[in-house]
Amino acid sequence: MKAIYILILMSFYLGLQSQDCRKFPDFALALGFDVTRSAFSSSEHREMGLLLVELDPKNLRHSARSKTYKDPTWDDAGYLGPITIDRFGNGYVSAKPNVNMLYNPIINQNTIYKIDNASGKMSSWLVLPYSDESNNQNPYGIVGMYYDCNMDYLIVSTVSGSTQSSEVGKIFRVDVRNKTYELICDGVDAMGVITLRRDNKNVLIYGSARTSDVYSVELDSKYQKVGNPKKILTLEGLGSRGDDRARKIRVDGDNLLIDGTTFYYNLTAPTFIQESKYTFDIANNFALLNIR
Numbered sequence: 001m002k003a004i005y006i007l008i009l010m011s012f013y014l015g016l017q018s019q020d021c022r023k024f025p026d027f028a029l030a031l032g033f034d035v036t037r038s039a040f041s042s043s044e045h046r047e048m049g050l051l052l053v054e055l056d057p058k059n060l061r062h063s064a065r066s067k068t069y070k071d072p073t074w075d076d077a078g079y080l081g082p083i084t085i086d087r088f089g090n091g092y093v094s095a096k097p098n099v100n101m102l103y104n105p106i107i108n109q110n111t112i113y114k115i116d117n118a119s120g121k122m123s124s125w126l127v128l129p130y131s132d133e134s135n136n137q138n139p140y141g142i143v144g145m146y147y148d149c150n151m152d153y154l155i156v157s158t159v160s161g162s163t164q165s166s167e168v169g170k171i172f173r174v175d176v177r178n179k180t181y182e183l184i185c186d187g188v189d190a191m192g193v194i195t196l197r198r199d200n201k202n203v204l205i206y207g208s209a210r211t212s213d214v215y216s217v218e219l220d221s222k223y224q225k226v227g228n229p230k231k232i233l234t235l236e237g238l239g240s241r242g243d244d245r246a247r248k249i250r251v252d253g254d255n256l257l258i259d260g261t262t263f264y265y266n267l268t269a270p271t272f273i274q275e276s277k278y279t280f281d282i283a284n285n286f287a288l289l290n291i292r
Helices: 026-030
Strands: 007-009 038-041 051-055 065-069 080-085 091-095 111-115 122-127 142-148 153-158 170-175 180-186 190-198 201-208 213-219 225-234 245-252 255-261 275-281 287-291
Touching (some): 080 142, 153 190, 180 201, 201 245
Antiparallel strands (some): 038 051, 051 065, 170 180, 190 201, 201 213
């Protein structure tokens, strides 16, 4: 089975985003990591927490790691999930349970952790509202995170508290400068999230965690929701599985790139999750271009 590696490629990754302000962390430079082929990973085989890796230049996508580094604080929160970096070189990551809840108590599932640009130390940074009642249907909290360069906001999606019959997830925007947050969408279970400018408007695009559909909703100048979300595309019936969720969304020029995988709110070892990559043409009403 194909392995998922949740990576932030410090150089190439920026070229695949709708915005490109993210800064390579100072601590990683001081350690001698190559800015063009280094990455944060939260899904290295047999590794709990975060790992900084440098990829072999011969085959970046599937290469061996030529150098790795792990700060002692990077596994303090157990297994980790979504990662992003801001314009100041600080990293942000959230906890994500793996197989069981032993290292990831439910109380930490809506916590954002910060990796300091200078020291590389990770610490609890901000706790978003969460459901403190664990249920056997959903052990997850934060499942999506994106850094908006225009506003210095983290766009964060959480499914905390949702059950099979109750969709109570939320999408927040978090100001990294002062640690304040505001609700963008309520009652929405979303996975991948991204914000961009389209037709001179701010737009939030997100993938549903409950279906294969992807939605967009207009945002005002303060990133408050304007109107109701609209479905712009679906992964239903596509790829080898036909029921993928949009785990990660990014933009490359006129194309919308989606990493799709199955998601059923249960605990699965991430190294055994299958994934497909979808490319859609934004200008042509999100027409499907290819699947890999």
